[in-house]
Amino acid sequence: xxxxxxxxxxxxxxxxDDIEKDEAEEKRQRQATLRERKEQRKARxxxxxxxxxxxxxxxxxxxxxxxVKAVRKSDNEKAIxxxxxxxxxxxxxxxxxxxxxxKVVTDYLVDIQRIDELPIQMANDIIDTAxxxxxxxxxxxxxxxxxxxxxxxxxxxxxxYEDDVIKxxxxxxxxxxxxxxxxxxxxxxxxEKEDLEYLRDEYADSITRIRGIMIGVFLVCFAxxxxxxxxVLLKRENVTVYALxxxxxxxxxFAIAYVRYLDxxxxxxDINAKLKKAVSLLNxxxxxxxxxxxxxxxxxxxxxxxxxxxLEYQWEQYNTxxxxxxxxxxxxxxxxxxxxxxxxxxxxxxxxxxxxxxRQTNALIDRREMVEITHGLNVRRQKLREKLATCERIKNxxxxxxxxxxEEKPELKAYVAEILESYRMSLEN
Numbered sequence: 001x002x003x004x005x006x007x008x009x010x011x012x013x014x015x016x017d018d019i020e021k022d023e024a025e026e027k028r029q030r031q032a033t034l035r036e037r038k039e040q041r042k043a044r045x046x047x048x049x050x051x052x053x054x055x056x057x058x059x060x061x062x063x064x065x066x067x068v069k070a071v072r073k074s075d076n077e078k079a080i081x082x083x084x085x086x087x088x089x090x091x092x093x094x095x096x097x098x099x100x101x102x103k104v105v106t107d108y109l110v111d112i113q114r115i116d117e118l119p120i121q122m123a124n125d126i127i128d129t130a131x132x133x134x135x136x137x138x139x140x141x142x143x144x145x146x147x148x149x150x151x152x153x154x155x156x157x158x159x160x161y162e163d164d165v166i167k168x169x170x171x172x173x174x175x176x177x178x179x180x181x182x183x184x185x186x187x188x189x190x191x192e193k194e195d196l197e198y199l200r201d202e203y204a205d206s207i208t209r210i211r212g213i214m215i216g217v218f219l220v221c222f223a224x225x226x227x228x229x230x231x232v233l234l235k236r237e238n239v240t241v242y243a244l245x246x247x248x249x250x251x252x253x254f255a256i257a258y259v260r261y262l263d264x265x266x267x268x269x270d271i272n273a274k275l276k277k278a279v280s281l282l283n284x285x286x287x288x289x290x291x292x293x294x295x296x297x298x299x300x301x302x303x304x305x306x307x308x309x310x311l312e313y314q315w316e317q318y319n320t321x322x323x324x325x326x327x328x329x330x331x332x333x334x335x336x337x338x339x340x341x342x343x344x345x346x347x348x349x350x351x352x353x354x355x356x357x358x359r360q361t362n363a364l365i366d367r368r369e370m371v372e373i374t375h376g377l378n379v380r381r382q383k384l385r386e387k388l389a390t391c392e393r394i395k396n397x398x399x400x401x402x403x404x405x406x407e408e409k410p411e412l413k414a415y416v417a418e419i420l421e422s423y424r425m426s427l428e429n
Contacts, residue, residue, distance in 0.1 A: 107353060111346075114349055131365055153304070178292055203268045403427065
């Protein structure tokens with residue numbers, strides 16, 4: 001019951017029906033509260049059961065996690081051990097390589113010392129042999145440079161037609177000169193032909209004009225005669241003299257025009273004959289030119305050139321290459337002979353690697369070069385010593401670490417032995 005209801009009851013302002021209604025309402029509310037509490041107790045029981053089940057699951061998960069962590073820890077330990085083993089293998093192999101290099105460098109220094117301590121006569125003998133090798137090497141390089149004078153394709157082509165080159169050069173030179181003459185003749189004949197055609201056209205135009213003049217003279221003559229006849233008929237005078245004078249003048253003009261007409265016709269006949277001859281000559285020259293061009297193109301294609309000068313140049317370069325190849329072959333023979341001499345002389349004085357000095361003859365000749373080589377070898381040997389010391393420390397540290405791991409966990413001993421045996425190594429060596 002609310003505070004307002006309590007106030008109403010206290011003041012006796014509500015009727016009895018309202019009081020009964022309020023009591024019924026309070027009863028329903030109490031029943032609802034009891035039902036809610038019962039449901040809450042059931043819910044708490046279910047929650048307690050679920051919590052107990054969750055605790056069991058959590059405990060199982062914790063056990064699984066502990067097992068996984070143990071496995072992971074074991075795997076991590078093996079991975080670390082494997083890395084250390086591989087480091088030990090790498091440094092061991094690296095040390096072997098450096099020891100071999102150190103021995104080679106030491107042998108070189110011992111050889112240099114033996115060469116430096118030679119008697120003067122033996123030293124001069126070795127120096128003379130080295131100088132001969134140096135000279136032959138320079139000649140060899142010079143002859144070797146001629147290999148690039150022609151491409152392999154050009155060289156093979158010239159070599160294939162070697163017996164025909166001189167003859168082809170001579171023929172090609174003549175044909176190229178003939179080509180120029182034939183072009184000049186064709187140009188002259190073409191010009192002559194054009195001049196004759198132009199002159200023939202001029203004479204033809206002149207004949208056309210003379211025909212017109214002759215027709216005009218005839219018409220004038222006809223008109224004059226008609227005019228005189230009409231004059232005679234009308235005037236009844238004697239015009240014979242005038243008629244004869246006019247007729248004579250007209251006949252002379254006609255005769256002159258006719259003579260010129262005949263001259264031009266004769267000139268045209270002469271021009272046509274000359275033109276026919278010029279065309280015939282031009283055709284003959286063209287045939288010769290085409291044949292000459294075909295012959296030139298055949299030689300060009302045969303030797304892969306574009307002119308006689310280019311063929312001559314390639315022939316000269318080819319001869320140089322052949323000559324240098326022969327010289328190169330002889331130089332190689334001489335070079336092998338002197339190198340064998342140098343090797344035998346160095347072996348007699350106890351030099352362990354005599355072959356290497358055939359590639360370093362300048363050091364045998366020039367004392368300063370030998371000093372530089374000695375200095376470089378000493379520096380290299382010192383660096384190798386330092387690197388070997390560093391590698392030795394790394395190897396000892398890796399070995400100590402592996403032994404400590406095995407001592408702490410003996411089950412790793414078999415794993416370490418298996419890794420090292422795969423590289424033909426053991427922890428003891």
